[in-house]
Amino acid sequence: MAGFIAGFDNDDYAAIVSMSDRLMEIGIDVPFLSIMTPFKGTELYEKLKVEDRMLEDRGWNYYNGYNVAFQPNNLTPAELLQAHRELWKKSFSFKNSLKRIIKGFTLRRGAFLLMLFMNAFYCLKKLRGNYPIDMSKRKEVVSHVVKMPVFQRQL
Numbered sequence: 001m002a003g004f005i006a007g008f009d010n011d012d013y014a015a016i017v018s019m020s021d022r023l024m025e026i027g028i029d030v031p032f033l034s035i036m037t038p039f040k041g042t043e044l045y046e047k048l049k050v051e052d053r054m055l056e057d058r059g060w061n062y063y064n065g066y067n068v069a070f071q072p073n074n075l076t077p078a079e080l081l082q083a084h085r086e087l088w089k090k091s092f093s094f095k096n097s098l099k100r101i102i103k104g105f106t107l108r109r110g111a112f113l114l115m116l117f118m119n120a121f122y123c124l125k126k127l128r129g130n131y132p133i134d135m136s137k138r139k140e141v142v143s144h145v146v147k148m149p150v151f152q153r154q155l
Helices: 013-026 043-050 079-089 094-106 109-127
Strands: 001-008 031-035
Touching: 001 013, 001 079, 013 079, 031 079, 079 094, 094 109
Parallel strands: 001 031
Antiparallel strands: none
């Protein structure tokens, strides 16, 4: 298992999509594919804030590893999102998932079962069209703050 992050300053569309081929070449049995997420309080957030690259209109729901909360260097936010979606679809295609499962027969039983489950799960999501949610296409849900009554101390 290994995690891979798209959205670094040197990434471009082709490099992100071709990451799927690199994953297969090096034999990653379960890839975890994320978009770089600059959480508040991190050096990355502060760097992007100073560079005026944080998308301030994006709420907390964009900070999930599958959406874009900053302005990438070589892509638009929409292009980064689309490149990540292509990477995700290619990586979890039936063909690539099956190749990883077949290679996994050499793993110990517990590792094989985990790898089998994860690849089958993500492949099934891909086959059903259940891709990571694009938060820009969802209507924002505004939570209402409920004011609790203030109890006064009785004397």
